[in-house]
Amino acid sequence: MYQYDNYDQAMIDQRVAQYRDQTHRFLAGEMTEEQFRPLRLMNGLYVQLHAPMLRVAIPYGLMSSRQVRKIADISRRYDKGYVHFTTRQNFQLNWPALETVPDILAELASVQLHAIQSSGNCIRNTTSDQLAGVCAGEVEDPRPWCEIIRQWSTFHPEFAYLPRKFKIAVIGNTEDRAATKVHDIGLHLVKNHEGEVGFEVLVGGGLGRTPILGQQIRPFLEKKDLLSYLEAILRVYNRLGRRDNKFKARIKITVREHGINHIRELVEAEWVQIRDQLVLENKEIERVKQYFTEPNYEDDAAEDKSFAQMQVEDADFARWVKQNVVDHKITGYKITYISLKSPQSPPGDVTAEQLDVIAELADEFSLGEVRSTHNQNLLFTDVKQEELYALWLRLQAEGLATPNINTLTDIICCPGLDFCGLANATSIPLAKEINERFDDLDYLYDLGDIKIKMSGCMNGCAHQSVGHIGILGVDKKGEEWYQFTLGGSSEADASLGERLGRAIPKEDVVDTVAVLLDTYLELRLEDEPFLATVRRVGVDPFKERVYADN
């Protein structure tokens, strides 16, 4: 993974000093809350319902074991001993004291981590496919490109006060595991007719209260032009994006109001002016790429027979392998998900003790690296298959081997009313109820791939609009109600869910999920997945069943 040089390190150290001074001036009364707000946000600090919340960037989801240990250490010393992973591969501390945040940032900087631009109306952390570099069939590894974008976007002086937040995701594979179509800019590494690799560029995707899928602005962009093209899009948006209404300020609305063709004309006209100045030379591309070269995989890893044998001998192991382990591009190696969706803890949460073990296991089994995923789980990318059984035993002992990846209980969930100042309704307790109600693994496996996404308000942090089953908490005269949508997806076949009908009271939410599942099991054709059934029959049959009693 990328390693800071003196330039990178000096900049984040100076950022810590700058923020320490800003915090000091705020606490001394030299700055109003309104003036301090964007400064703390651009350092990841929100003020939430009960306490501040600090969001730390995990650039494109990559962590070293040393960084994981530091995260555990920080959560113990400055918080309540756990952290929460988000859909954008970052993590959050829910209870830091505002006064100690500069110290936390200094601790993070000591292991090349930061909270820069993890909030605020600026370019946020760039995200990617969690299987980047290790899955088969990739056009090219997106990670070096993410790092190049990270550096270009960090402290970009022109784009620190945009109309609204701005998110970029990059993938190198046709399967979209990074939800690129719901990002402000989605970049797909693609090959053109001549066999050259470049980027397909999408713009104007986003969720929140007006979910919109991104549209193609350029079918093919040469690598050397990546930064100039991004700069052209950002400059057009910075000048044109609406600043009169924060709900209409995202680039998705700019694109919708002006039309993709007009936006394309503006961007291309801007780009022509700057493309020769901001050429990304091969020297720099190669400099960054050298940090992401393939490790020395062992040639004899494929000769192992024990992996198959242990699956025969231990049904629990076999079940975990089937659900949580996926193929690596190198035979003999496996990619292993660590589920953070156990019924015992809120989705995406992990304790300091678990993090310490994860760091230890990463060193022992997976080349010292851990990744975070868009689905709020963690991942070991390079495990030799002969060592999977030993790894599984250790994960199990820590409650980290829940075999539910991509099942109904692998729920994406926001913090909701329990933590968030914006929420209208709770989400974590409902996720727990769903997890407890549907705890029969055979039933879960029979249901197959179903993505529930549940947000406690229309800001939609859990991306409910693109959930196979989307659940959105709304406030009705002080009571918590929930609006269901069906048939959404954030993957390559992205679509927005369709509303099921009127909102449902909190006490009926889990029963409603049960009715939806029963309906699906009755309607599905052979092995048809949930999403395919919904797309085939539409929402009406589900609607009839759910609202039949009233």
Added chain:
Amino acid sequence: MQIIKDREIVEDNWLHLDDDTELHAGNITVSLSRWQSEHDRLSHREGGLGIRLSGDDPLEEIVPDLSYFSLIVLVFPVFTDGRCYSFARLLRDRYGYEGEIRAQGDILRDQLFYMSQCGINSFEMANLNHITNALAAFDDFSESYQATALKPEPLYRRR
């Protein structure tokens, strides 16, 4: 009043005229609409001429006139309005403007670094107390990844 110019505190010698005030001798700034309606009078008087622009104004329309102005004032109605950061970069990088570019309005000390990187070289800040302390903000960072008005090559060409 005192302003920051080229990282020093200096007395301001400009007068910002509103559209109804009679023209003065000396250094004055006018709005875009006044410049457009009184182009001839303004371009034939003694003294320095400056123009005030906000993010709403069509920057490109005044580009042919840039040689008339020794000062361009970029007005920030609220500190969260970032449009004039792009204006400053365009004026310097694309249109080759070499005169003074000044930030006026709701400006925070913590914005001076980015503003100066975009090519703004003078600052009218409301609170005098803040001015002296604010000078340190120009040194918040010793490097930046991007090409800026101060360092015309991005870091990746220099590292």
